[in-house]
Amino acid sequence: MSFQKVTRRFIESLFSSSPAPIVAIDSNNLVTAWNPAAERLFGWTSLEMLGKPYSLVPKEGDPQYKAAMDRVFEGGSLYQYTACRRRKKIHKFLCFASSVQRIKSFTVNRVLR
Helix, strand or coil, rough: CHHHHHHHHHHHHHHHCCCCEEEEEEECCCEEEEEEHHHHCCCCCCCCCCCCCCCCCCCCCCCHHHHHHHHCCCCCCEEEEEEEEECCCCEEEEEEEECCCCCCCCCCCCCCC
């Protein structure tokens, strides 16, 4: 097996088995990756979220989220803040520590499950 295949399988395994929610959002605010921990925390499956606008931000907006996304898409590095997001079946917001990181040259070729 090639080094690239081994590396890809390792990354897929980390993504799938991580206890931390991992959500990838592109520059158009579309969800490109949603791991099982995100499914458990927020209540939406990857099939419900992939390719759709990231809509967990409160309707009134979140200035910290906008600032974080602006910073990373302009080439900035890690940005940490406290986030409050919607959950699917619970009509209350969940607040947690969040971090945003730009991943350069990343292309999603298929759904990671």
